[in-house]
Each structure stands twice: as structure tokens, then as C-alpha cells.
Amino acid sequence: MTSGILPAPFSLMRLDSVGSTNDEARRLALDGAAADLLVVTAKCQTAGRGRRGRVWQSPPGNLHMSVLIRRSRDLAASAQIGFVAALALAEALAELLPGADFRCKWPNDVLATPGGSAGPAAPYRKVAGMLLETEGNDWLVLGLGVDVVEAPPPGEALFAAVSLADLGWNGDADGVLAAFCERFGPWLSAWRAEGFAAIHPGWLARARGLGEPAVVRLDKETLTGLFTGLDEDGALILDQGNDGTRRIMAGDVFFPG
Numbered sequence: 048m049t050s051g052i053l054p055a056p057f058s059l060m061r062l063d064s065v066g067s068t069n070d071e072a073r074r075l076a077l078d079g080a081a082a083d084l085l086v087v088t089a090k091c092q093t094a095g096r097g098r099r100g101r102v103w104q105s106p107p108g109n110l111h112m113s114v115l116i117r118r119s120r121d122l123a124a125s126a127q128i129g130f131v132a133a134l135a136l137a138e139a140l141a142e143l144l145p146g147a148d149f150r151c152k153w154p155n156d157v158l159a160t161p162g163g164s165a166g167p168a169a170p171y172r173k174v175a176g177m178l179l180e181t182e183g184n185d186w187l188v189l190g191l192g193v194d195v196v197e198a199p200p201p202g203e204a205l206f207a208a209v210s211l212a213d214l215g216w217n218g219d220a221d222g223v224l225a226a227f228c229e230r231f232g233p234w235l236s237a238w239r240a241e242g243f244a245a246i247h248p249g250w251l252a253r254a255r256g257l258g259e260p261a262v263v264r265l266d267k268e269t270l271t272g273l274f275t276g277l278d279e280d281g282a283l284i285l286d287q288g289n290d291g292t293r294r295i296m297a298g299d300v301f302f303p304g
Contacts, residue, residue, distance in 0.1 A: 052225045054232060057114075058082060062089040068113035069180055069190040076115060076182040083117040084232070088224065108196035109210075110220040114231075116187040119239050125187055127243045127281050128235070129155035129179050132189055134250045135230035136175055140211070143226055147214045150255035153274075153283050153300050155179070156206070157193075158255050161214050171255060171302075172209035174198075191227070195220045243281060251276065256302040261285065264299045274300070 053059050065071050068087045075081050089111050118125055136157050137149040150158045150171060157175040178190040195216070198208035210216075211223070237245040251257060254274075261274040263285060272287040283295040 052221055053086060053228045054225075057084045057086055057228050057232065060085065060087045062087065064091050064093065065089040066093050067190075068092060068111055069178060069188050072113040072115050072188045073180070073182045073186075076186040076188070081115050081117075081182075081186055083115065085115045086112055086224070086228070087115075088112045088220075106197045108220065110191070110193040110195050110223050112191050112224060114189045114191070116189060116235070118181075118185055118187055120242070122181065123280070124242065125181070126179065127238065127246065128187060128189060129177055130243070130246050130250050130281055131234050131238050132177055132191060132231060133157055134246060134253060135234045136191070136193070136227050137253045139223070139226035139230045140174070143218065143222065144211065144214055144216055149174070149253070151250055151253045152255045153277070154281070154297070159209055159211075159214060172198075173206040174209055174211065174214075193220070193223050193227075195223055243279060247277060247279075256300070260303055262301045262303065263293075263295055264301070265295075265297075270295075270298075274302075 062071065068089050072085070072087045075085070091107050092111050116128060133151040133155045137151050140149045140157065140159070146162065148160050152158050155177040156173055158171040159174040160171045175191065175193040180188045180190070182188055194208055194210040196210055196212045198210040198213065201207065234246065256274050257276065259274060261272060263270045263283070270285060270287065270293060272285040272293070275284045275286045278284055278294060283300065285293045285295055287293060
């Protein structure tokens, strides 16, 4: 185990192949081998998963990683770490690829479009996704997948995807990992000290679709309205006009066009 390319206080465990980096991180926590901000990476995953149990494609060359994070707030508030990570990753990718535009999509995806284009008609596609899980009362496991060299082809993922290579990135997964940790460490410290108020403005500044029409798919219904912001807990606020506003805690969000 080494810090290697990562800034303090991160440490790094590299694996060639694993079922899931999240499962490996959880195993370390169960075995008493966990450390705050221990990063587990693998060249490939054979059983990678995303939100709601969806399969996560994990080809070699992409970034497959999980971070063990010691819990410092209650479980409900700890879900906000997904926003912390999305903001950190969007900022890191924008620094690596200043010619592209990176946006945070509620609740914790990162989208990209080439050429810095913006607006509702811009061809934003998913470049990264996250999965936040708990292990016992003490640990959170943040899984993060970034399409560095290869994105799932059309039809194999819920959202259209793009790789960093498609956007002109000539670097590798290690470069993305180091840039992410450089941003994630300070944002996590700010969240631990001040709560969601420290993250809220920065996330909204990079939000995809703020003020635009949105479709939100829930387990048993589909809602439409304007995405007007986040509340103090990170819930999405959907303005449905005469039907009032809805506070959305979980769902899949789409932006028409």
C-alpha cells in the first residue's frame, strides 16, 4: 500500500482484477484494515455496478476506484458526499480538459460536452458515475467510475456516454485519479467542517439543467417540471407549476433535447 501518485492523506491499493472495488473496500473495513481516504483501484472489474444495481462496464484503461471514508456525520447527511465527489471530479476534469465543459447531474453523475458549448441543446453525455454505500456504523465507500479511454456503446447504458479520449484527453486513468484526489480532499474537509452549505453553491454553479425543464423517473411515477435547485439536504426541487413543487430524494433525471 502506498500514497504513490496521490496527495496526503490519501493512500492507494492497486489491484489487477476484482469483482468490485466497492466490495473490496468493504471487505477491508470488515477485516479492520480500513483507513480514512484509502483508495482501491483495479485495472478491470468483473462485477462492477452502478446505482440501483445496474451493471457498470469496466474495460481496462478506464478508472475503476473506491474510496473508504470515515463517517463524521449521520447517515442521511453522509449521502451528500456524492455531491462533494461530483463537484471535485467536474473541477478536476475541467482542469485536465479546459476545452470541454463538465457538469454535475443530480444526484451524482458527471456529464461532458466538447468545445465548451452550453445550453439545453448541448450534447452532454455521461463521462462518470458514482455509487455511495455504507459499511457498518463507521465507514462509507464511494465508488467512482470514469470513462477514460472507452465509453459504453449506444444502447448499453441508460444515458448516452462519452470517454475522455473522445474529448481529446491523451492521459491515463492515473492522471484522472490524482487530479480527482487533489480536488476531493479539500472539498471533503470543507464538508466535514461546514456541512452541505460549503458544497451547495459550487455544485449549483456546475449543475446541468438548472432552470430547465426536466423529467424525473421514480419507481412508480414519472414527473415533469422545472429543475429549480437543491434544498439544504441536497434534494432536487422540481417546480410543477400549478401542482406546486416536489422535493425529490431519489430518481433518474433527464433533460429533454
